[in-house]
Amino acid sequence: MTDTSEFHAQISQLPPPDRTAFLFDFDGTLVDIAPTPDSVVVPDTLKASLRALRGRVGGALGVISGRAIDQIDHFLDDLPYAVAGEHGIAVRHAPGAAIERADLPVMPAAWLEEADAVAARVPGVLVERKRAGFVLHFRAVPAKGDALRAMAERWVGSAPGFHIQAAKMAWEIRPAGVDKGHALNAVMASAPFAGRLPVFVGDDVTDDDAIAQARALGGVGFRLPEDFADPTAFRGFLARLAASGEGASWGV
Ligand SMILES: O=P(O)(O)OC[C@H]1O[C@H](O[C@H]2O[C@H](CO)[C@@H](O)[C@H](O)[C@H]2O)[C@H](O)[C@@H](O)[C@@H]1O
Numbered sequence: 155m156t157d158t159s160e161f162h163a164q165i166s167q168l169p170p171p172d173r174t175a176f177l178f179d180f181d182g183t184l185v186d187i188a189p190t191p192d193s194v195v196v197p198d199t200l201k202a203s204l205r206a207l208r209g210r211v212g213g214a215l216g217v218i219s220g221r222a223i224d225q226i227d228h229f230l231d232d233l234p235y236a237v238a239g240e241h242g243i244a245v246r247h248a249p250g251a252a253i254e255r256a257d258l259p260v261m262p263a264a265w266l267e268e269a270d271a272v273a274a275r276v277p278g279v280l281v282e283r284k285r286a287g288f289v290l291h292f293r294a295v296p297a298k299g300d301a302l303r304a305m306a307e308r309w310v311g312s313a314p315g316f317h318i319q320a321a322k323m324a325w326e327i328r329p330a331g332v333d334k335g336h337a338l339n340a341v342m343a344s345a346p347f348a349g350r351l352p353v354f355v356g357d358d359v360t361d362d363d364a365i366a367q368a369r370a371l372g373g374v375g376f377r378l379p380e381d382f383a384d385p386t387a388f389r390g391f392l393a394r395l396a397a398s399g400e401g402a403s404w405g406v
Pocket residue numbers: 179180181182183186187188189190191192194218219220221222282289291293321322323324326358360
């Protein structure tokens with residue numbers, strides 16, 4: 155939990171509730187990093203905070219994640235109004251709406267086949283599939299990180315239009331051209347986000363594009379661990395914010 159002066163310094167940077175749109179990264183921001191993608195835990199207290207905050211900002215609360223949208227649905231159900239997945243390649247503007255996908259090059263199938271073969275051979279290497287690409291996870295075998303990176307560099311060096319997204323103990327191979335800054339812009343263009351100021355919070359290199367874009371639009375970008383020590387601290391902030399002030403004020 156942030157102390158009172160830090161909390162007030164943070165909320166004093168926020169636009170008033172009727173002008174705020176919240177957009178949050180998922181892994182490492184809303185939830186703690188876990189040994190595998192499937193094993194993250196979403197505390198009930200976080201769900202309660204997100205529900206309350208979504209009400210305070212007229213529904214304008216979304217998630218911008220590297221994960222596929224169905225993964226965010228699995229963990230958060232319909233709590234976020236809008237969800238952008240795969241680092242902005244897929245965007246769903248409202249619960250139940252169609253998913254818009256960026257028109258990007260299709261990845262050579264041979265790359266995924268080679269990745270699967272490596273994962274079958276090397277215990278601890280995990281391949282996470284997404285529609286436009288895949289992630290090579292090595293959290294369970296950190297010593298394999300360099301070799302996996304070299305393999306991924308060989309792939310992307312052989313075909314233009316793809317790049318390696320550095321992640322936490324993982325390399326993601328995906329089409330280039332869309333990032334979380336594009337995702338933030340896309341979400342902010344529709345109701346109930348349009349006309350509000352984005353407050354984006356993230357923790358990783360992929361989030362820096364959205365932080366920069368939130369600031370470029372006149373909003374706020376916070377980053378972990380610089381602004382919140384870890385997801386526990388950030389969840390504490392959200393819980394306190396949800397309970398703070400009323401109507402047109404956050405309580406400052
Ligand atoms: O943009 P995010 O919502 O932060 O998603 C980024 C990636 O997060 C996931 O991987 C990371 O978190 C896992 C669970 O804590 C962890 O096991 C893994 O080592 C991390 O790299 C997710 O699996 C990826 O698809 C996301 O791109």
